[in-house]
Amino acid sequence: MNETESKRPEKYDLPKAYEFNEVEQRWYTHWLEEKTFSAQMEEGKDSFSIVIPPPNVTGVLHIGHALNNTLQDLLVRYHRMKGDNTLWVPGTDHAGIATQNVVERQLASEKLTRHDLGREKFIERVWSWREEKGGTIINQLKRMGASCDWDRERFTMDEGLSKAVREVFVRLYKEGLIYKGDYIVNWCPRCHTALADDEVEHDPTDGKLYHIRYPYADGSGYVVVATTRPETMLGDTAVAVHPEDERYQHLKEIGINLPLTERTIPVVFDHHVQREFGTGALKVTPAHDRDDYEIGLRHDLPRLKVMDDKGVMNAEAGKYAGLDRFVCRKQIVKDLEEQGFLDKIEDYQHAVGKCYRCATVVEPTTSKQWFVSVRPLADKAVAAVQEGRVNLYPNTWYRTFYSWMENIRDWCISRQIWWGHRIPAWTCASCGEVIVEVDDPATCPKCGASELTQETDVLDTWFSSALWPFSTLGWPDQTKELATFYPTSVLITSFDILFFWVARMMMMGLHFMDEVPFHDVYLHALVRDKHGKKMSKSTGNVIDPLVMIEQYGTDAFRFTLTAFAAQGREIRMDEERVDGYRRFINKLWNAARFAQMHLKDVEPSIVELAKEPAKLGLAHRWILSRINATIKDVRAALDGYNFNEVASASYQFVWHEFCDWYLEWIKADLFSDDATARDQAKAVLLTVLEQVLKLMHPITPFVTEEIWSQLPGTRSTIMLEAFPEENAAWNDAEAEESMNLLMGVISGLRTIRTEAEVHPSAKIEAMLICPDQAKRNLLTEFAGGVQAMVRASNFSIVAEGTVPDDAGHALVQDVELVVPLKGLIDVEGELEKLAREKGKLDKELARIVGKLGNEKFINNAPAEVVAKERDKEAEIRARLGKNAESTERLSKLRC
RNA sequence: GGGCGAAUAGCUCAGCUGGGAGAGCAUCGGCCUUACAAGCCGAGGGUCACAGGUUCGAGCCCUGUUUCGCCCACCA
Numbered sequence: 001m002n003e004t005e006s007k008r009p010e011k012y013d014l015p016k017a018y019e020f021n022e023v024e025q026r027w028y029t030h031w032l033e034e035k036t037f038s039a040q041m042e043e044g045k046d047s048f049s050i051v052i053p054p055p056n057v058t059g060v061l062h063i064g065h066a067l068n069n070t071l072q073d074l075l076v077r078y079h080r081m082k083g084d085n086t087l088w089v090p091g092t093d094h095a096g097i098a099t100q101n102v103v104e105r106q107l108a109s110e111k112l113t114r115h116d117l118g119r120e121k122f123i124e125r126v127w128s129w130r131e132e133k134g135g136t137i138i139n140q141l142k143r144m145g146a147s148c149d150w151d152r153e154r155f156t157m158d159e160g161l162s163k164a165v166r167e168v169f170v171r172l173y174k175e176g177l178i179y180k181g182d183y184i185v186n187w188c189p190r191c192h193t194a195l196a197d198d199e200v201e202h203d204p205t206d207g208k209l210y211h212i213r214y215p216y217a218d219g220s221g222y223v224v225v226a227t228t229r230p231e232t233m234l235g236d237t238a239v240a241v242h243p244e245d246e247r248y249q250h251l252k253e254i255g256i257n258l259p260l261t262e263r264t265i266p267v268v269f270d271h272h273v274q275r276e277f278g279t280g281a282l283k284v285t286p287a288h289d290r291d292d293y294e295i296g297l298r299h300d301l302p303r304l305k306v307m308d309d310k311g312v313m314n315a316e317a318g319k320y321a322g323l324d325r326f327v328c329r330k331q332i333v334k335d336l337e338e339q340g341f342l343d344k345i346e347d348y349q350h351a352v353g354k355c356y357r358c359a360t361v362v363e364p365t366t367s368k369q370w371f372v373s374v375r376p377l378a379d380k381a382v383a384a385v386q387e388g389r390v391n392l393y394p395n396t397w398y399r400t401f402y403s404w405m406e407n408i409r410d411w412c413i414s415r416q417i418w419w420g421h422r423i424p425a426w427t428c429a430s431c432g433e434v435i436v437e438v439d440d441p442a443t444c445p446k447c448g449a450s451e452l453t454q455e456t457d458v459l460d461t462w463f464s465s466a467l468w469p470f471s472t473l474g475w476p477d478q479t480k481e482l483a484t485f486y487p488t489s490v491l492i493t494s495f496d497i498l499f500f501w502v503a504r505m506m507m508m509g510l511h512f513m514d515e516v517p518f519h520d521v522y523l524h525a526l527v528r529d530k531h532g533k534k535m536s537k538s539t540g541n542v543i544d545p546l547v548m549i550e551q552y553g554t555d556a557f558r559f560t561l562t563a564f565a566a567q568g569r570e571i572r573m574d575e576e577r578v579d580g581y582r583r584f585i586n587k588l589w590n591a592a593r594f595a596q597m598h599l600k601d602v603e604p605s606i607v608e609l610a611k612e613p614a615k616l617g618l619a620h621r622w623i624l625s626r627i628n629a630t631i632k633d634v635r636a637a638l639d640g641y642n643f644n645e646v647a648s649a650s651y652q653f654v655w656h657e658f659c660d661w662y663l664e665w666i667k668a669d670l671f672s673d674d675a676t677a678r679d680q681a682k683a684v685l686l687t688v689l690e691q692v693l694k695l696m697h698p699i700t701p702f703v704t705e706e707i708w709s710q711l712p713g714t715r716s717t718i719m720l721e722a723f724p725e726e727n728a729a730w731n732d733a734e735a736e737e738s739m740n741l742l743m744g745v746i747s748g749l750r751t752i753r754t755e756a757e758v759h760p761s762a763k764i765e766a767m768l769i770c771p772d773q774a775k776r777n778l779l780t781e782f783a784g785g786v787q788a789m790v791r792a793s794n795f796s797i798v799a800e801g802t803v804p805d806d807a808g809h810a811l812v813q814d815v816e817l818v819v820p821l822k823g824l825i826d827v828e829g830e831l832e833k834l835a836r837e838k839g840k841l842d843k844e845l846a847r848i849v850g851k852l853g854n855e856k857f858i859n860n861a862p863a864e865v866v867a868k869e870r871d872k873e874a875e876i877r878a879r880l881g882k883n884a885e886s887t888e889r890l891s892k893l894r895c
Numbered sequence: 896g897g898g899c900g901a902a903u904a905g906c907u908c909a910g911c912u913g914g915g916a917g918a919g920c921a922u923c924g925g926c927c928u929u930a931c932a933a934g935c936c937g938a939g940g941g942u943c944a945c946a947g948g949u950u951c952g953a954g955c956c957c958u959g960u961u962u963c964g965c966c967c968a969c970c971a
Contacts, residue, residue, distance in 0.1 A: 014930090016930085016931070016933095017931085017933070018933095202967095202968095202969085209971085225971075226970095226971060227971060228971075229971090240971095273970090273971090274970055274971085276970085277970045277971070278970085278971075281971095282970090282971055283971075284971095289971080291969095291970095291971075292971085350969090350970095350971095351968095351969065396899070396900075397899095399898075399899075400898070400899065400966075400967090403897090403898070403967085404966095404967080407967085407968090495966095496966090526965090530906090530907065532963095532964075563919090564907095564908085566908080566909065567911090568900080568901085568908095569899085569900055569901080569964090569965070570900090570964085570965085571908095572907060572908080574906090574907060574908095574920085576906095576907090576919090576920065576921095577907075577919070577920075579920095579933090580919060580920065581919095582933075583931095583933050583934090585933095586931070586933050586934095587930090587931065587933085587934085589930090589931080590930040590931035590933090590934085591930065591931080592930085593930050593931075594930030594931080595930080596930090597930075640911080642911075644908090644909070645909085645911090648909075648918070648919095651918090651919090652918085659930085659931090660935090663930075664935095667929090671929090747936095747937085750936060750937065751936095751937060751938085753936085753937085754924080754925065754936065754937040754938080755924095755937080755938080757924085757925075759925085759926085760925070760926050760928070760935095760936075761926085761928075791928085844915085848915095851951075851952075854951055854952090855951085856950090856951040856952095857951035857952070858951080859951075860950090860951050860952085861914070861951060861952075862914080864914095865914050865952090868914080868915080869914090869915090872915070
């Protein structure tokens with residue numbers, strides 16, 4: 001026995017309850033040691049690859065990650081078992097602003113700022129933070145059972161990826177698709193950086209709308225303008241009105257005296273202005289408002305910045321210089337009021353832009369920023385989706401995707417922080433030449449001077465994540481990994497980053513690889529609490545994946561997430577469901593425990609018996625047919641990303657077919673004296689259990705691996721077993737039909753027992769009246785089994801007979817179940833029930849008779865549908881007949 | 896304002912191209928029946944939001960209405 005084998009658990013008697021903690025840790029360690037997650041790149045095999053949506057390196061696992069990674073692992077394990085070359089690339093994102101904030105907070109506790117350290121030392125500090133704490137989320141993913149190829153773990157700031165980032169930046173720059181421009185950006189005065197439009201969150205906020213009188217320069221009157229940010233008036237360089245607004249035509253030559261300043265500003269005429277809003281006059285602050293910026297461009301207005309990058313009023317603000325913007329606002333309002341310029345103040349609710357990282361109110365302001373011209377890149381992405389080279393699941397996202405791509409604006413990629421990929425651009429001190437190169441230049445190529453200063457800005461974090469599908473595979477080098485695994489198979493992510501990330505990966509992948517980055521995109525729902533509320537710490541409704549794992553086990557938690565993952569927009573997470581699936585895992589465990597008791601001494605080769613189903617007993621043929629149908633369903637659901645169906649098909653089969661019926665049914669065989677019966681039962685039991693374990697392994701890797709290791713024979717990991725395939729030889733419609741009758745009879749007899757309140761241990765007598773010869777033979781053949789399942793003695797099966805007055809009675813198909821029950825019948829209750837049944841049947845019959853009497857139905861509906869309706873009619877009539885008989889019989893007992 | 900989604904059992908939700916309304920939980924009744932009381936056996940419960948339309952046939956397709964949710968753009 002070699003070392004790895006000795007580490008595997010010895011065979012042992014399974015305990016009554018599944019102890020997930022120990023099992024999970026033991027197997028995960030084993031898988032890591034054996035490197036069973038490592039990607040293979042064998043010739044001639046299909047490839048299946050996924051790149052993980054890299055979580056923020058500062059992140060801790062939340063339920064969204066848990067869902068996301070469970071679904072990925074499900075597919076990865078499925079394809080690995082199918083024998084594909086399978087790769088799941090893990091990694092983390094450097095998350096520029098978030099990470100910088102974390103480290104800055106750390107510094108603050110030492111009463112330091114990043115400026116005390118300086119750029120270089122600060123970045124060193126971030127790296128050492130990453131060394132120390134950056135592995136948190138990775139370890140948490142491992143607890144989830146993620147089967148990533150960990151040797152290939154990447155980080156968006158690591159050497160290879162940084163190289164890719166530079167390469168992309170330089171190429172785009174040289175193609176003219178990156179430019180530097182003066183532009184109005186969303187500025188976060190706290191983070192000191194520009195934010196992309198989609199990094200700004202708009203919250204409805206209660207504020208004030210200030211109406212200010214702007215006097216005409218000739219003193220002949222005034223116009224009232226309104227603003228929510230009065231401090232920006234110091235930067236006003238015009239008042240705009242609609243070109244056709246009669247009220248203001250005369251102001252063309254006059255101008256406005258801007259209150260609180262010495263300046264006179266022009267009136268401009270612009271279509272953007274809504275005549276109906278307020279007075280129809282708009283103050284224009286090109287340096288501090290996006291729309292005003294556009295107006296300023298159209299009318300060539302000066303852009304007067306009155307605030308610095310900390311949100312403090314600057315020298316242009318005159319006597320307000322040095323005041324914080326909100327302090328200044330108060331002061332301005334006060335001064336306006338004192339000087340009679342304030343018309344009125346109204347309460348006003350409006351959307352205020354806030355930084356998505358720190359919730360500071362964003363200030364629109366102009367500055368020099370770097371941009372990507374996205375139009376040509378976006379067009380390629382749209383085309384790829386239109387041509388079906390990328391498929392979106394669920395397909396409701398196409399429309400949204402297209403409309404967003406149509407309206408896309410240039411992407412501001414520079415950020416004024418320190419942590420990130422520094423922009424590879426240098427300016428020559430002597431000639432002003434801008435140099436953009438992959439390798440740091442030593443001298444200016446134009447004038448030869450050696451004094452070059454590098455751009456201080458870093459790139460938006462999404463810039464590097466946009467390259468993730470190919471940068472992680474070695475690009476710009478032409479690696480075997482790229483050849484094998486690019487394009488990746490599917491991207492699984494949350495829909496809230498469809499545009500932040502997914503669209504940009506498509507643009508970059510198409511541009512640099514000339515190929516889509518993934519064939520399919522599966523956008524899963526957002527996880528909310530059970531009432532549909534967003535989970536948040538302040539609401540206190542957060543469900544922590546790690547707590548779930550501790551309490552219910554990873555497999556139960558994974559199963560829950562899978563069961564919830566229907567193709568929709570939201571998932572309402574209910575902890576009770578996790579507990580329910582924990583019971584299910586335990587049920588599986590106990591089924592295995594039962595199997596183990598009977599399979600202890602068998603040879604694994606006994607399963608050969610199951611390969612010739614024709615020779616097997618009915619229940620065996622039935623369960624093989626059922627597992628086969630389940631295999632078909634599960635595979636189809638996996639291939640179509642219908643994850644909830646993967647879970648429900650497995651659940652239904654294991655609990656309600658395999659455990660409830662099959663295991664009960666074969667107990668007689670397993671305890672029988674007949675060796676053939678015993679062997680058949682053992683063979684099929686082992687066969688089906690093996691199939692079940694393999695089928696469920698992708699969802700519940702731990703428990704399936706543990707049970708697998710305890711089955712007869714020497715077994716290596718289930719992870720690399722072949723995933724179950726449909727076996728036509730197992731299909732058996734006849735066995736299913738027969739079993740349906742037998743199960744129906746058993747259920748019917750049980751119902752009679754229960755309703756008559758016969759004690760479960762008491763035996764009943766039963767007579768089955770069955771006019772059909774074949775069914776009679778079937779019932780006779782399995783009479784022993786049926787008797788055992790319903791605890792009956794004196795079991796008779798007859799072609800015809802009369803029902804005694806005081807008997808329990810039921811009808812299953814065309815078989816009448818009769819149980820003599822002297823004095824045990826609840827006559828009134830039964831009559832009520834019969835009446836209710838009659839009501840339903842009458843209604844149904846009327847519907848069907850109407851349908852069948854309709855010529856159009858007969859002519860238009862498919863023949864099989866018509867035939868079905870006819871059968872139904874006959875059945876209902878038969879039932880009504882029996883219903884009438886029973887009613888008559890019971891009515892007699894009444895008196 | 897534009898777009899999207901949801902409305903099905905008491906609760907949470909499935910129901911994929913139109914052809915007999917389902918699950919889990921909860922509720923009620925009964926059981927330690929030799930894998931599992933973390934279990935077993937059984938029962939009750941729905942005008943599929945509303946109103947029209949298409950169709951032989953609608954939970955499903957079309958139109959409108961109501962309620963709720965989300966996203967985008969925001970009128971200063």
